[in-house]
Amino acid sequence: xxxxxxxxxxxxxxxxxxxxxxxxxxxxxxxxxxxxxxxxxxxxxxxxxxxxxxxxxxxxxxxxxxxxxxxxxxxxxxxxxxxxxxxxxxxxxxxxxxxxxxxxxxxxxxxxxxxxxxxxxxxxxxxxxxxxxxxxxxxxxxxxxxxxxxxxxxxxxxxxxxxxxxxxxxxxxxxxxxxxxxxxxxxxxxxxxxxxxxxxxxxxxxxxxxxxxxxxxxxxxxxxxxxxxxxxx
Amino acid sequence: xxxxxxxxxxxxxxxxxxxxxxxxxxxxxxxxxxxxxxxxxxxxxxxxxxxxxxxxxxxxxxxxxxxxxxxxxxxxxxxxxxxxxxxxxxxxxxxxxxxxxxxxxxxxxxxxxxxxxxxxxxxxxxxxxxxxxxxxxxxxxxxxxxxxxxxxxxxxxxxxxxxxxxxxxxxxxxxxxxxxxxxxxxxxxxxxxxxxxxxxxxxxxxxxxxxxxxxxxxxxxxxxxxxxxxxxx
Amino acid sequence: xxxxxxxxxxxxxxxxxxxxxxxxxxxxxxxxxxxxxxxxxxxxxxxxxxxxxxxxxxxxxxxxxxxxxxxxxxxxxxxxxxxxxxxxxxxxxxxxxxxxxxxxxxxxxxxxxxxxxxxxxxxxxxxxxxxxxxxxxxxxxxxxxxxxxxxxxxxxxxxxxxxxxxxxxxxxxxxxxxxxxxxxxxxxxxxxxxxxxxxxxxxxxxxxxxxxxxxxxx
Amino acid sequence: xxxxxxxxxxxxxxxxxxxxxxxxxxxxxxxxxxxxxxxxxxxxxxxxxxxxxxxxxxxxxxxxxxxxxxxxxxxxxxxxxxxxxxxxxxxxxxxxxxxxxxxxxxxxxxxxxxxxxxxxxxxxxxxxxxxxxxxxxxxxxxxxxxxxxxxxxxxxxxxxxxxxxxxxxxxxxxxxxxxxxxxxxxxxxxxxxxxxxxxxxxxxxxxxxxxxxxxxxx
Numbered sequence: 001x002x003x004x005x006x007x008x009x010x011x012x013x014x015x016x017x018x019x020x021x022x023x024x025x026x027x028x029x030x031x032x033x034x035x036x037x038x039x040x041x042x043x044x045x046x047x048x049x050x051x052x053x054x055x056x057x058x059x060x061x062x063x064x065x066x067x068x069x070x071x072x073x074x075x076x077x078x079x080x081x082x083x084x085x086x087x088x089x090x091x092x093x094x095x096x097x098x099x100x101x102x103x104x105x106x107x108x109x110x111x112x113x114x115x116x117x118x119x120x121x122x123x124x125x126x127x128x129x130x131x132x133x134x135x136x137x138x139x140x141x142x143x144x145x146x147x148x149x150x151x152x153x154x155x156x157x158x159x160x161x162x163x164x165x166x167x168x169x170x171x172x173x174x175x176x177x178x179x180x181x182x183x184x185x186x187x188x189x190x191x192x193x194x195x196x197x198x199x200x201x202x203x204x205x206x207x208x209x210x211x212x213x214x215x216x217x218x219x220x221x222x223x224x225x226x227x228x229x230x231x232x233x
Numbered sequence: 234x235x236x237x238x239x240x241x242x243x244x245x246x247x248x249x250x251x252x253x254x255x256x257x258x259x260x261x262x263x264x265x266x267x268x269x270x271x272x273x274x275x276x277x278x279x280x281x282x283x284x285x286x287x288x289x290x291x292x293x294x295x296x297x298x299x300x301x302x303x304x305x306x307x308x309x310x311x312x313x314x315x316x317x318x319x320x321x322x323x324x325x326x327x328x329x330x331x332x333x334x335x336x337x338x339x340x341x342x343x344x345x346x347x348x349x350x351x352x353x354x355x356x357x358x359x360x361x362x363x364x365x366x367x368x369x370x371x372x373x374x375x376x377x378x379x380x381x382x383x384x385x386x387x388x389x390x391x392x393x394x395x396x397x398x399x400x401x402x403x404x405x406x407x408x409x410x411x412x413x414x415x416x417x418x419x420x421x422x423x424x425x426x427x428x429x430x431x432x433x434x435x436x437x438x439x440x441x442x443x444x445x446x447x448x449x450x451x452x453x454x455x456x457x458x459x460x461x462x463x464x465x466x
Numbered sequence: 467x468x469x470x471x472x473x474x475x476x477x478x479x480x481x482x483x484x485x486x487x488x489x490x491x492x493x494x495x496x497x498x499x500x501x502x503x504x505x506x507x508x509x510x511x512x513x514x515x516x517x518x519x520x521x522x523x524x525x526x527x528x529x530x531x532x533x534x535x536x537x538x539x540x541x542x543x544x545x546x547x548x549x550x551x552x553x554x555x556x557x558x559x560x561x562x563x564x565x566x567x568x569x570x571x572x573x574x575x576x577x578x579x580x581x582x583x584x585x586x587x588x589x590x591x592x593x594x595x596x597x598x599x600x601x602x603x604x605x606x607x608x609x610x611x612x613x614x615x616x617x618x619x620x621x622x623x624x625x626x627x628x629x630x631x632x633x634x635x636x637x638x639x640x641x642x643x644x645x646x647x648x649x650x651x652x653x654x655x656x657x658x659x660x661x662x663x664x665x666x667x668x669x670x671x672x673x674x675x676x677x678x679x680x681x682x683x684x
Numbered sequence: 685x686x687x688x689x690x691x692x693x694x695x696x697x698x699x700x701x702x703x704x705x706x707x708x709x710x711x712x713x714x715x716x717x718x719x720x721x722x723x724x725x726x727x728x729x730x731x732x733x734x735x736x737x738x739x740x741x742x743x744x745x746x747x748x749x750x751x752x753x754x755x756x757x758x759x760x761x762x763x764x765x766x767x768x769x770x771x772x773x774x775x776x777x778x779x780x781x782x783x784x785x786x787x788x789x790x791x792x793x794x795x796x797x798x799x800x801x802x803x804x805x806x807x808x809x810x811x812x813x814x815x816x817x818x819x820x821x822x823x824x825x826x827x828x829x830x831x832x833x834x835x836x837x838x839x840x841x842x843x844x845x846x847x848x849x850x851x852x853x854x855x856x857x858x859x860x861x862x863x864x865x866x867x868x869x870x871x872x873x874x875x876x877x878x879x880x881x882x883x884x885x886x887x888x889x890x891x892x893x894x895x896x897x898x899x900x901x902x
Binding site for chain 1: 702703705724725727729734735736760762763764765766767771773774775776777778779780781818819
């Protein structure tokens with residue numbers, strides 16, 4: 001690896017340096033656009049006491065859900081954690097801490113971290129439990145709460161294609177939280193379906209500039225479908 | 234014009250409703266990617282006492298600079314206003330008010346307006362004249378100032394291509410401030426080099442979703458070059 | 467008689483306008499998409515990053531990378547655009563969506579809404595609901611007038627943890643179309659054959675009743 | 685002898701590392717791009733929305749839609765990406781750029797910098813300079829040691845309006861390479877043939893001088 005080439009060849013290299021107690025920001029919505037293999041690598045490493053920041057916690061046996069099996073997660077920061085029995089068990093038994101965050105606020109907290117904005121005001125959650133203990137301020141006659149950015153030691157993201165420099169594009173709604181997550185980790189690890197040579201992607205349509213990406217690996221993906229809604233052809 | 238079709242056929246229609254004293258947010262950097270014809274339409278309309286929010290004020294005789302000729306601008310909010318003699322004259326004679334704003338803060342203020350974020354903290358300008366009178370707060374041992382979002386009655390932007398629904402793409406660095414400006418006007422007027430049919434642009438590579446665009450017009454552009462730096466072939 | 471789920475969706479669909487960008491919540495709100503009036507176009511926003519949501523795919527159109535906020539497989543409509551979650555909520559929070567329709571457990575006379583959590587039961591999370599109610603100017607809450615035990619869901623004050631405070635102005639239930647202003651419910655329309663008395667009786671919060679309350683026509 | 689503009693650029697270029705993303709300010713900093721050490725790759729960020737700036741275009745490559753922050757026509761380098769001003773400054777403010785090189789009127793012992801405004805002369809504006817100095821961890825200021833009247837530009841305290849407070853740690857002048865820490869200047873290297881005495885004399889702020897101050901080698 002020299003210059004701007006971000007490619008690593010093994011998942012061990014991809015996640016090297018992840019330690020117990022670290023914070024990991026993960027892209028994906030439900031189980032769409034999730035970094036499947038990076039998650040499996042964390043499971044394999046057995047890293048414990050992790051704080052995971054991700055909109056969801058996968059499902060039983062797939063996605064971030066697999067990290068619950070060996071109790072690797074200490075705390076989840078998410079907007080929606082339903083559809084996961086193991087999650088429910090660990091939450092109710094007090095083994096798992098959960099910080100619920102509105103979805104838009106969560107996305108903006110990640111973006112803010114990447115963008116050097118330590119905090120921003122939003123109306124979301126004002127007057128609810130989410131606003132409790134947070135700074136309130138009025139602008140133009142409306143009340144807003146102060147939300148702080150959220151940074152990770154690592155961020156793990158999934159893109160469709162990237163060039164060796166880490167310039168990446170996402171496919172359809174598999175984009176979701178990935179672009180913001182990519183900017184919010186001190187070390188951003190990206191896995192993709194295809195790595196191409198620099199120059200192959202049109203600069204105008206790059207979704208994530210390579211400057212955000214530290215390590216890049218090509219993988220194969222199961223892309224499990226959570227709700228198979230199909231209509232007659 | 235019905236449903237999502239945002240196309241208008243004349244520049245009169247495009248800028249209808251612009252009144253004296255209004256605030257206009259304009260895309261463009263220098264004279265690159267500026268809404269040339271929308272600016273010329275404002276000149277033609279003779280609207281006065283305008284507050285213009287734009288990174289620059291064009292140059293003498295081109296771009297926003299033409300609005301200085303008949304003293305249509307009361308106040309400019311910009312990061313850089315050099316390269317304009319008429320501007321200098323009106324500023325020194327007190328005919329023109331200028332609020333200088335750091336470039337990144339200006340871009341973020343526009344984005345924030347479009348994104349329902351009334352204010353955000355940034356380190357930019359802390360400890361300088363820009364920070365004076367602004368709320369200061371410390372996060373993780375560093376001091377930041379509070380900057381408020383900036384909304385316009387109108388925003389005028391230039392894109393490369395758009396479909397009739399206003400889904401738009403920008404070309405190269407003519408993108409600059411245009412995507413944020415598009416979100417920050419109560420009425421967003423976009424002019425483009427080419428209007429295509431809905432379905433012709435790949436949804437994955439749309440830069441500005443049509444939801445932000447209220448009126449769309451196809452124009453022809455001079456695209457004047459400010460600094461013609463060329464090397465030997 | 468109380469409105470059916472489809473009738474509720476039909477009534478709400480009458481609030482649509484040509485060219486509206488609309489976010490429909492999970493459940494009954496989803497049905498509104500089936501009742502867009504003839505000759506009218508609306509575009510559906512899905513908060514996971516899709517504007518211009520099309521119908522479910524046919525078997526040969528299935529794409530695991532293309533889902534809606536309910537995690538269902540979908541397609542794109544003509545003129546769709548796809549973007550990040552941050553951009554999606556910028557759109558929502560910034561008030562660019564013309565109409566949001568969502569369900570609720572409770573609504574109160576101050577326009578507060580509780581829709582995401584019932585303490586003691588599992589906490590699934592608010593998803594995008596808090597952002598949606600904070601960002602939209604035009605929200606219609608779609609819910610049954612009373613819960614399955616007959617308890618009113620239109621209250622003087624919400625009992626459950628709030629999704630948003632003071633943000634709801636319109637509620638359509640299976641019994642009535644209600645507006646909220648000045649700290650009171652205002653009865654606007656009633657389901658066919660349902661008496662004003664029944665509606666008032668099933669409304670725990672203060673309800674203002676005008677002289678004439680038209681029946682919803684189908 | 686004082687360093688030439690090109691020698692200053694050469695010295696700064698030695699601070700580059702393979703794979704660095706770099707923002708070069710207008711003026712002398714631009715010259716740094718001409719002296720990237722052999723076998724090393726750096727990518728230039730231009731704050732108007734371009735990462736991977738290439739050289740000026742040839743006549744047949746001219747594209748009015750492709751300029752840099754100095755409004756000059758440019759080209760894209762291999763592996764470039766283009767984005768909005770908000771994204772560009774997210775990148776800058778978020779500390780993702782590895783090195784920023786910019787000019788200045790004055791720098792002081794506390795690391796404050798004045799680079800954008802001389803009261804009484806026309807105010808052109810700060811452009812992206814305030815964001816750049818606030819966002820970068822690694823900044824090198826490149827300027828002459830004294831102004832044309834011989835007044836030191838390395839001061840106990842900046843006189844001109846600040847671009848940023850306490851954000852500068854490295855300054856290369858035509859006379860010396862200076863680090864700033866603990867409220868003092870620290871002399872690190874000197875231009876060939878320039879005496880420590882001359883440098884100290886031309887430095888208005890407190891300067892710590894180690895026993896040995898090597899000459900910059902070319």
